[in-house]
Amino acid sequence: MNVSSRFDVTGFGVVVTGGASGLGLAYGEVLAAHGARVTLIDVDAEALGAHAARLQGEGLDVRGAVADVTDHPALDRAIDEATSLYGRLDVAFANAGIDPGVGFVAAWAGDTRPRVEEGALERYDDERWNRVIDINLNGVFATVRASARHMRPRGFGRIIVTTSLAASVVEGAIGSAYLAAKAGARHFMHAVALEFAAYGITANAIAPGFFVTNIGGGHAHNPEVQAAIAKDIPMHRVGRPDDIKALALFLASPASEYITGQETVIDGGWGLGIAD
Helix, strand or coil: CCHHHHHCCCCCEEEEECCCCHHHHHHHHHHHHCCCEEEEEECCHHHHHHHHHHHHHCCCCEEEEECCCCCHHHHHHHHHHHHHHHCCCCEEEECCCCCCCECCECCCCCCCCCCECCCCCCCCCHHHHHHHHHHHHHHHHHHHHHHHHHHHHHCCEEEEEECCHHHCCCCCCECHHHHHHHHHHHHHHHHHHHHHHHHCEEEEEEEECCECCCHHHHHHHCHHHHHHHHCCCCCCCCECHHHHHHHHHHHHCHHHCCCCCCEEEECHHHCEEEEC
């Protein structure tokens, strides 16, 4: 068997929400670099246009579509248009997410005496809670629903949800809505995997830990924060979007046909762990 052929995604139709930066952009880059036709979906029209133009300049088949995952009709249209253009939809990355704000611990990594914020939950207003849930959980639902409509008739599809290490581990510096949304997205992925396995559609999740992205206002780009986090990781390094590309290609390709309903934890220097 030519194992490399199992990773062939040439001609695949792919959509990626939250595709204008960070992990979503990395997903789109690696799939396009291996011959897939990719639509990056994001609310940031400027960044979306810049990255689509850059990748097109490299000879890759990438386009941008401006849509908010909380606007489900607009998201449906973006996915429908991509499918119509490609004549197929093979892979959907449900990745869009936002930072939750601080949790009940007032300090970030490196502070040896983190201060517990009294009344943190009482100050977590409805608007903030609902927005985090609407993007990080309801947006996953809407992306998967719109994609499955196109995948099921063909009997093939790969759905990859970006969850988080925070779906399993309560981290005091992270807002409670984010923890709830990511845990919900993980369980939703399990339900999707059960429902669609008989139709040739797999559903899996990538659960990043600390990765250097723009989420949370870009605090992860701070070298001091990175150094503090790295001290607690066996390999003494934090994760970066390029680190996740091989995993994304595997889960999107025929090579992963025997895996569904799994969450792969990738936490920088901790390496990989599979949780069902």
